Amino acid sequence: MSFETISVIGLGYIGLPTAAMFASRKKKVIGVDVNQHAVDTINQGKIHIVEPDLDMIVHAAVTEGYLKAVTTPEPADAFLIAVPTPFKPCNEGEIPEPDLGYIESACNAIAPVLKKGDLVILESTSPVGATEQVAQWLATARADLSFPQDAGDEADVNVAHCPERVLPGHVVRELVENDRVIGGMSPRCSTRSVELYKTFVQGDCVITNARTAEMAKLTENSCRDVQIAFANELSLICDKLDINVWELISLANRHPRINILQPGPGVGGHCIAVDPWFIVSKTPIEAQIIHTARKVNDSKPGWVVDKTKMAIVDFLQENSDKTAKEITIACYGLAFKPDIDDLRESPAMQIVHEIASFHTGKVIAVEPNIHQLPSSLEQVELQSFDVAKSTADIHVMLVDHKEFKAESLNSAYLVDTKGIW
The missing domain is CATH 3.40.50.720 (NAD(P)-binding Rossmann-like Domain)
Incomplete structure (x- = not known):
């Protein structure tokens, strides 16, 4: 199945360049962000962050009608979650723990518009097990759909993890050139994720499981x-x-x-x-x-x-x-x-x-x-x-x-x- 419409949840330093790269390949891209200022800026063909060459790509994508930004998710064929994973509050000297609240909010936001055949990829840097948690949150919200933790390759919705690996200041080039680690929750999840990223990625897309992909970025x-x-x-x-x-x-x-x-x-x-x-x-x-x-x-x-x-x-x-x-x-x-x-x-x-x-x-x-x-x-x-x-x-x-x-x-x-x- 080809991906005609792609949604990127979170239009920050990773999400916006990723959305722009898909749009530059003539894919319809719906960017989602809770920041109204960011949404309005992008819809004017401008950017709210500093990243070399990104302004030209976003301007062209918006002008040609391939990229738009919204505050509420709309139906798509693939959803990429690129939201922050900050720490929970802790006292000095304590070990900080990751806060998955933004990821959970993203899952709750896209759940109503999911349909059979969709692909959900977690790009946010995450602790080991977060991708499985994403699949569980989605399954809880959409009991009418099946997910890979229960249905494997036969799942209605595929779920995978693909961490970003780019260097600020070189994001546009590295999104295209760098290898990607693809960790699907089933073989089909991985295969479909590779198909999606090959829309613009020239580097290798290396397949592993979700937990190893999560650990690769942390390592x-x-x-x-x-x-x-x-x-x-x-x-x-x-x-x-x-x-x-x-x-x-x-x-x-x-x-x-x-x-x-x-x-x-x-x-x-x-x-x-x-x-x-x-x-x-x-x-x-x-x-x-x-x-x-x-x-x-x-x-x-x-x-x-x-x-x-x-x-x-x-x-x-x-x-x-x-x-x-x-x-x-x-x-x-x-x-x-x-x-x-x-x-x-x-x-x-x-x-x-x-x-x-x-x-x-x-x-x-x-x-x-x-x-x-x-x-x-x-x-x-x-x-x-x-x-x-x-x-x-x-x-x-x-x-x-x-x-x-x-x-x-x-x-x-x-x-x-x-x-x-």
């Missing part, structure tokens, strides 16, 4: 988290031993079998800073290294804040005529990684917020990819690089955006977490 990001934690721990050690960590890593990487990553202010984003907890929460006894890596990376922002406090002390000792209230601190970068506008789980955001909370003087943020600061940084001024460079007393480099790499900044009071100055 990829946990591996990356462990590697970053090693680099971040090295930076703490080198700071204590008065060794240049950037030079050290460069020297170590000359070994043919060593490839140490670069340290930074922590780990952010909707994947690497989140996904390892999905493993730890399910298997807290077994996931020792993964858990330790999370703790190392989560502690790095606090270390940066402490280094900033030390810079303030040093400045006051050298400038006895000034008070802390007269000191201006400039923080360079707010996004969770270079050259994007995505602030989700950003360690830079956490650091700037903490600095603004304790510092009595002015705090400036320089973020070339946004035009307005979030409400959580209401005490902070958004300024240009030139203003920050010329007016700040203390400089905190947090994100190595291309605009910053093209500049130079020499200061005795510089906290450089990226080693570019």
Whole structure:
């Protein structure tokens, strides 16, 4: 069965590019989101996120009539769920647990319009067992239809998991080129999912079961988290031993079998800073290294804040005529990684917020990819690089955006977490 109409639930950083790629192949695509502003923006042929080349694709798809956005699901042949999976509230020191509330809401929303022959794919990064939970929620809502947990290949509705594996800033290209892991709840679920993704995916679509597909995405990001934690721990050690960590890593990487990553202010984003907890929460006894890596990376922002406090002390000792209230601190970068506008789980955001909370003087943020600061940084001024460079007393480099790499900044009071100055 071919897929003539495709519905994407959740039009964020993954859902909208995915919807746009299907629409670019002349498929009718119905995007669904609870955010009315996002829906209205997309229906104007514009985008509400920053992602290279996506604006042109969305504009063409909307103009040609292949893509529309709505707030309530409509009938389709395939439904892709791409909604957030945040954490449940927890106390400091507790292991965060994933909150599947958005996924459950998406299931409840699409259930009334499901019909025999439909395919439902969970793209949201999820803990192991979430795809089976999706199938159960749908089965409970639609007792008149059969699902693969009971009917296998004979199910009326097929269900599968296919995690996204794209890099923000390169999403359009990687959606097409990257391999996809397809985890169906039955062989037919997998086969139909491959057929759907081959609409635009040029990479291989590798078939496995749903649980392994879920674990594959969590494993990829946990591996990356462990590697970053090693680099971040090295930076703490080198700071204590008065060794240049950037030079050290460069020297170590000359070994043919060593490839140490670069340290930074922590780990952010909707994947690497989140996904390892999905493993730890399910298997807290077994996931020792993964858990330790999370703790190392989560502690790095606090270390940066402490280094900033030390810079303030040093400045006051050298400038006895000034008070802390007269000191201006400039923080360079707010996004969770270079050259994007995505602030989700950003360690830079956490650091700037903490600095603004304790510092009595002015705090400036320089973020070339946004035009307005979030409400959580209401005490902070958004300024240009030139203003920050010329007016700040203390400089905190947090994100190595291309605009910053093209500049130079020499200061005795510089906290450089990226080693570019």
